[in-house]
Every structure is written in C-alpha cells, then in structure tokens.
Amino acid sequence: MTALPELIETGVRNGLETLYGVDASGQDITLQSTRKEFEGEYTVVTFPLTRLARKKPEQIGEELGQYLRDNFAEIKDYNVIKGFLNLVIDDAVWTRFLLEQAGEPGFGRSPDRGERVVVEFASPNTNKPLHLGHVRNILLGWATSQLLDAAGFDVKTVQIINDRGIAICKSMLAWERFGKGATPKSTGVKPDHFVGEYYVLFETRFQEEYRAWQQSEDAQVIYEDRKKKELSEKEFWKSYKNTYFNTHSELGAAAKEMLLKWEDGDVETVALWNRMNGWVYEGFDETYERMGVRFDKLYYESQTYLLGKDMVDAGLDKGVFYRKEDGSVFVDLTDAKLDQKALLRADGTSLYITQDLGTARLRYDDFGATRMVYTVADEQNYHFQVLFEILKRLEEPYADGLYHLSYGMVDLPSGRMKSREGTVVDADDLMDEVIQEAYQSSLERESTSDLSEEERREIIRKVGMAALKFQIIKVGPQKRMVFDPKESVDLQGQTGPYVQNAFVRTRAVWRKAGSPDLSAAAGYTALEPTERELISQLYSYPTLLRDAAENYDPSLVAMYCYELAKNLHKFWHDVSILNAGSEAATAFRLRLCQSVGNVLESGMGILGIEMPERM
Structure with a gap:
C-alpha cells in the first residue's frame, strides 16, 4: 500500500486544488507525528498554507480534514487544534499492515542501493589497551556501520592502527630497560594491558627523573631566566615539561633515538617493535571479540605515513x-x-594531513567506496574540515561522500581519565564491571533459577553488554557524556536491560501460548489505544532507520527501541493477551507481540546488542 505520509501529502495537495483552486503541486507539506495528548497519528501544519488558501489556519484545518475524511478511506477522523490538523488513521489500515507487513523477515531494512561505504572506527595506539574513550568510538562506529547496512549500503569496516611514533617507543624503552625479559605469558597479564603498564612505567620514571633534575643548578638557572611572574614554580615546571623531555631528559633522548632507529630500519629495534605490537594486537582482538565488532581491513600507520x-x-x-x-x-x-x-x-x-590524503585515496582504490565515514572525537573537527576541503579541491571522486562522525568525550562520575598517569578505565575492566553489576541485579530475581549456571552466566553477559552499549549509544554523538555502570543496568530506567525485558516478555507470552495458529487474527477489527500506538510505532520503523542512517546517528535507533519497549510494557499492563475474550483478539495480540519483539531484536541488533530469551 502507498506509504501513509506520501498519501496524506498527496491528499492535502489535491484538497488545496479542489477547495481553493490553487496549484499546490510544488507546495511543501509540513507533516509530523501527532502529540500524545491529542487523538491521531499524523498532523498537518496548516500555518504555511494560509498564503495559498487565504484563510485562517483553523479554517483550513477544518476544510482539509473534512476533504481528507470524505475522499480517503485511510482517514477515519480528524480534529483541529489551532493551526494543526490531526488525522486519525482507520483501524483497518493498521490491522492490514500488522498482518501483512510488520511480521515479515527483514522488515524495516532497505533494498540494496548498490553503493559502498567505508566506516572507520577504533583506530587505537599500540602503546596501551583500549579504554573507555575507545569504547564510545567503537560502539558508535560499529552501530553506524550496521545502521548503514540496514539502509541498503554495502558497508566495509576499517581501522587505522597508530603503530608508530614516540609514544610506542616509550613503551618499548621501558620494557627494554625495566622489563627483565617478562612477557604477558610469564606474568599472566592480558597482552595489551602488559604493554600499557610499561607506557605508564615510562611516565613514572620520567617524572622521577624530571623532579630530580629540577633541583639541579642548571634547572634553577633556567627557572630564574624564563619564569613568568604570573606562574608559580609548580606551574612553571608543569609548562616546561615537554621542553625538558626534548632538550634535557636522558629518557627522552633514548626514546627519540629509538624512534630514529626504527625509522632507519634497525633490525633489533624493528624486532622489538614487532614483538610488542604483536602482544597488543593479540589483546585488541580479544577485546573486539567481546564487544562483538569486526573489521574488513586493517591499515597501519607504519605503512601509510609516507602516503599522500x-x-x-x-x-x-x-x-x-x-x-x-x-x-x-x-x-x-x-x-x-x-x-x-x-x-x-x-x-x-609528511604531516598527518598528508598521510590522511593518501589513506583516503588508498581506501578508494581498495573498495571503490563513494562514501567514507570517520569516527573520531570532536577534538579533530578542524582537521577533518581541512581534509575534506582539500580532497574536494583535488577533485577526488569520493570527495562529496566524506563524513566526520564527530563525538563528545565520555567521562566517569569520578571525572576525566589520563592514559599516561594510569587513571584510565580499560575497556576490559569496564565490561567486567557492568557484567558484575548485571550479576548483582540478577540475584534479586528468581526468573532464571531453573537454568544451568552456564545458561545464567550467558544471560548475564548479554544483559551487562546491553547495559554498556545502550547507555553509550543512546546519547547523541555530538554530546559529551558521563557513563555510570550502576545506572546502566537499571531495569526501570532508560537502559538496555529495560528494552531487553520488553523483548523477553514477547517471547515469554509466545512460549506460554504454545505457538498457536494466528489465522484468527484477521477477524479482529476494533483496536485498543495501546494497540494503535504500538502498530503506528512499528509502521514508522523503516522511516526511522532511513532517517538515522542519513544523519549517521544510531542514538535515534536506541531511543526508538526504548519508546517501543515502553509502549509494549504499557500494552502489557492495559490489556489481556491470552485471556482476551475472543480467539481473534488473542491471535491478534500475539501477532502484535511477535512483531514488536522482532523489531526490538532488529533495532537492538543494529546497536550490536544481543537479546536474551530469558532474564
């Protein structure tokens, strides 16, 4: 059937021509969802039509409403609130949609567009494990890739690993000097965490060296010569730190020498670099697997820094x-x-911008993608504005399809994190924490007491990971956010477990019904308000996915799933399903539960969230 928004817009244009004798073929029709306090599903804003009709908005609403009700069977009724024409869709439209379309496999997904898009995300450094900041990047990038896939694009996921530079050499030097031959295996430490500990150790030893040097005669001469009156001695030494690293520090000189050796291809230095990076990649792969993400291709800065x-x-x-x-x-x-x-x-x-020019061209050569999405924090907004402008001026064939998926930083309730000082929250530790929170929450319920411990642990893992992913993705990318692990597992809040619980209800009632024949559902004709609300929400799912993909914003999908779950819980409270009073009503409501469950599973799946059958 013709999409309702398209049908209404056509009807309004026809009405303008019939009622007022005006050519409305090019007229934009402002159509929006009806506010919850009024009856209806779609609202036509009549204020912009006064110029054409030369009447007051309320009168236009009354006349157009009457015209639409008389000429379109899909419009059951209408009401006018000032300059807003609220349209009530006929129950037959909703029941037909539910029974014929909403339950179909792949509902909501767009057909293949024949267009490829590359989505870059993660892109970590190899001197430390993935942390909370990376978690937001990874979850946002992965969800966006899945959203674009649902919108019909052929998606390739990539990352560029920052595997060279002075930071990597700091970890290498610290291990070489202080590691005494230790390995991840010999210490029982996850490989990327192992390397990260030496990055922190370098900073610790460097700070010790710096503090000792500050007491020297040379340092005091520099302080007296360069200090500014507005700076305290502590503030001065903090501002002088980088200068000290580059001009006086023995550790700094050794790290820079190691970088030069790597660039010159020194055999021993390159071997150490390969060994420690290999440890980090092993740890990264384990974390990516836990997070449920994968990459079609990896790019390494050590192989791209000369491009461009x-x-x-x-x-x-x-x-x-x-x-x-x-x-x-x-x-x-x-x-x-x-x-x-x-x-x-x-x-x-070369500079970083030069390398990024070359990498963009390389990706186009590799994939032929007409769109490229860069998932990078908003600190790099200016860099990407410059990169995209340069590529346009070079007339690169993909230049018009570049998008910077800019996002705000993520903090904990305790504040910001600092990698060098070892105050970051590692991604692995964060996942462990939310899963532990989910476990503590599960102790309050006995609904899974009949399951094996292994089955219960798997449910808890899904709930914990849903808590983490939903809590981060539900916030619009551009907003800075605070992540609270305890809040994320709340079954009553705006959380992943809350949505999962709605899905579990749809599966539970289906199991209790014994998978009945739903053919009687066609005989159900008079809808309850909560049924209409749920079906109209299901109807909007394909449009929601297209809009979210167009805006590269998976938070729209997260909030859609939350609102759908909330209305499912209300429906559950307001009506009886298995004791509905008629076979037709029971069958129809079971079909509605099934369709809502399928869409929840689809939407949350786009966010990378698995749905448990039990909770």
Missing part, C-alpha cells in the same frame, strides 16, 4: 597547492574560513 606525497605533487601541478621559499608546501583555505595548512615540511617530510 604524490597527491601533493598533483596538487602543485594543478595550482591547488603552493610551495614556499623554504621548500614547504601549503594550501590556502582562507576562502573557506580554514586558514592556511601545511602539507609538507621544508625537508619534504
């Missing part, structure tokens, strides 16, 4: 870039309010 120079040369030939007297290459983006940006240093070496 040929694109710079091409840009020079086209006049897009220019070379300064010192030999450095720049692009002038002031006309796009982005200032001037360096692309090559005077010595010809």
Whole structure:
C-alpha cells in the first residue's frame, strides 16, 4: 500500500486544488507525528498554507480534514487544534499492515542501493589497551556501520592502527630497560594491558627523573631566566615539561633515538617493535571479540605515513597547492574560513594531513567506496574540515561522500581519565564491571533459577553488554557524556536491560501460548489505544532507520527501541493477551507481540546488542 505520509501529502495537495483552486503541486507539506495528548497519528501544519488558501489556519484545518475524511478511506477522523490538523488513521489500515507487513523477515531494512561505504572506527595506539574513550568510538562506529547496512549500503569496516611514533617507543624503552625479559605469558597479564603498564612505567620514571633534575643548578638557572611572574614554580615546571623531555631528559633522548632507529630500519629495534605490537594486537582482538565488532581491513600507520606525497605533487601541478621559499608546501583555505595548512615540511617530510590524503585515496582504490565515514572525537573537527576541503579541491571522486562522525568525550562520575598517569578505565575492566553489576541485579530475581549456571552466566553477559552499549549509544554523538555502570543496568530506567525485558516478555507470552495458529487474527477489527500506538510505532520503523542512517546517528535507533519497549510494557499492563475474550483478539495480540519483539531484536541488533530469551 502507498506509504501513509506520501498519501496524506498527496491528499492535502489535491484538497488545496479542489477547495481553493490553487496549484499546490510544488507546495511543501509540513507533516509530523501527532502529540500524545491529542487523538491521531499524523498532523498537518496548516500555518504555511494560509498564503495559498487565504484563510485562517483553523479554517483550513477544518476544510482539509473534512476533504481528507470524505475522499480517503485511510482517514477515519480528524480534529483541529489551532493551526494543526490531526488525522486519525482507520483501524483497518493498521490491522492490514500488522498482518501483512510488520511480521515479515527483514522488515524495516532497505533494498540494496548498490553503493559502498567505508566506516572507520577504533583506530587505537599500540602503546596501551583500549579504554573507555575507545569504547564510545567503537560502539558508535560499529552501530553506524550496521545502521548503514540496514539502509541498503554495502558497508566495509576499517581501522587505522597508530603503530608508530614516540609514544610506542616509550613503551618499548621501558620494557627494554625495566622489563627483565617478562612477557604477558610469564606474568599472566592480558597482552595489551602488559604493554600499557610499561607506557605508564615510562611516565613514572620520567617524572622521577624530571623532579630530580629540577633541583639541579642548571634547572634553577633556567627557572630564574624564563619564569613568568604570573606562574608559580609548580606551574612553571608543569609548562616546561615537554621542553625538558626534548632538550634535557636522558629518557627522552633514548626514546627519540629509538624512534630514529626504527625509522632507519634497525633490525633489533624493528624486532622489538614487532614483538610488542604483536602482544597488543593479540589483546585488541580479544577485546573486539567481546564487544562483538569486526573489521574488513586493517591499515597501519607504519605503512601509510609516507602516503599522500604524490597527491601533493598533483596538487602543485594543478595550482591547488603552493610551495614556499623554504621548500614547504601549503594550501590556502582562507576562502573557506580554514586558514592556511601545511602539507609538507621544508625537508619534504609528511604531516598527518598528508598521510590522511593518501589513506583516503588508498581506501578508494581498495573498495571503490563513494562514501567514507570517520569516527573520531570532536577534538579533530578542524582537521577533518581541512581534509575534506582539500580532497574536494583535488577533485577526488569520493570527495562529496566524506563524513566526520564527530563525538563528545565520555567521562566517569569520578571525572576525566589520563592514559599516561594510569587513571584510565580499560575497556576490559569496564565490561567486567557492568557484567558484575548485571550479576548483582540478577540475584534479586528468581526468573532464571531453573537454568544451568552456564545458561545464567550467558544471560548475564548479554544483559551487562546491553547495559554498556545502550547507555553509550543512546546519547547523541555530538554530546559529551558521563557513563555510570550502576545506572546502566537499571531495569526501570532508560537502559538496555529495560528494552531487553520488553523483548523477553514477547517471547515469554509466545512460549506460554504454545505457538498457536494466528489465522484468527484477521477477524479482529476494533483496536485498543495501546494497540494503535504500538502498530503506528512499528509502521514508522523503516522511516526511522532511513532517517538515522542519513544523519549517521544510531542514538535515534536506541531511543526508538526504548519508546517501543515502553509502549509494549504499557500494552502489557492495559490489556489481556491470552485471556482476551475472543480467539481473534488473542491471535491478534500475539501477532502484535511477535512483531514488536522482532523489531526490538532488529533495532537492538543494529546497536550490536544481543537479546536474551530469558532474564
């Protein structure tokens, strides 16, 4: 059948022509969902139509409402509240939709678009394990990839691993000096955590060295010479830390020397680099598996950091870039309010922007994708504005399909985290904590007491991971957020377990009914308000997925699932299902429960959340 929004918009245009003799073929019709306090499912805003009809909004609403009710069987009734025409859809439309479409496999998903999109997320450093900040990145990126897949795109997931640079050398140097041959296996520590401990150890030893140096005569001379009156001695030394690392620190010099050796291909340094990175990758893979994400291809900065120079040369030939007297290459983006940006240093070496230019081209060569999504924190907003503008000026074939999925940082109730100081919350520890919270919560209920311990543990794992994922994804990407593990497992709040509980109810009633024949459902015609609400929500699911994909915003799916679950709980409270009073009503309500459960499973699946059969 014709989609209801399209049918209503067509009907309004026809009504404008019939009632007022105006050509409304190009007129935009403002259509929205009816507010809960009024009867109806769709609302036509009549204020914009006064110019055409030359009447008051309320009168236009009354006349259009009457026209639609008289000419379209789908419109059962209407009411007008000021300049808003609320339309009530006929019960027959909802029952037909539920019985013919809502329960079909793949409901809500769009057909294949024949268009490929690459989604980048995770992209960690190999000097430390994944932490809470990575968790938001990974969950947001994965959910977006699954959302785009549901919208009909051919999706490829990738990450670029930052496996080179001074931070990695800090971990390597600390292990070389202080590790005494220890390994993850010999210590029983998860491999990426093992390497991360040496990154923290380097910082600890460096701080000790720095504090000792501050007492030296050389340091005091520098302090007296460079201090600013507005800075205390403590503040001065904090601001001088990076300068000390680069000019005075023995550990700093050793780490920089190790980086130079790596860049020169020193056999022993490269072997150590391979060994420690290998440990980290082993740990990463374990964490990714627990989180339920996968990648179609991995890119490594050690293999891409020299890319992009040929694109710079091409840009020079086209006049897009220019070379300064010192030999450095720049692009002038002031006309796009982005200032001037360096692309090559005077010595010809690359910068991050150069590497990203080359990586974008490489991904296009690998996948032929017309869209690329970069899941990166909002601290890099300017970088991606510059990158995308440069690629457009280079006339890259994918330049119009680039999107920065920018997101705010995530904190704990205790505040921000600092990797070097070892105050981060590791992703593995966070998962363990929410699963433990789910376990404690489960002790208050006996609904799974008949299951084996292994079965109960698997349910608890699903509930804990749902708590973590939903709590993070439900917040719009652009917003900074605080994650509270205890709050996330609340069965009564706006949480993943709350939605899971609604799904479990749909499965429980189905089991109790004994998988009956639902053919009698066709005889049910008069809908209860809660039934209408649920069915109209199901009807909006395909549109919701398309809108969320268009906006790269899986939080819309999370909140849709929450609202659907909330209405399912209300329906459960308001009507009887198995004792509905007639075979037709029972069959219809069972079919409704089945369809709601399927959509909840579909929507939560897009978010990477598994649905248990029991809780």
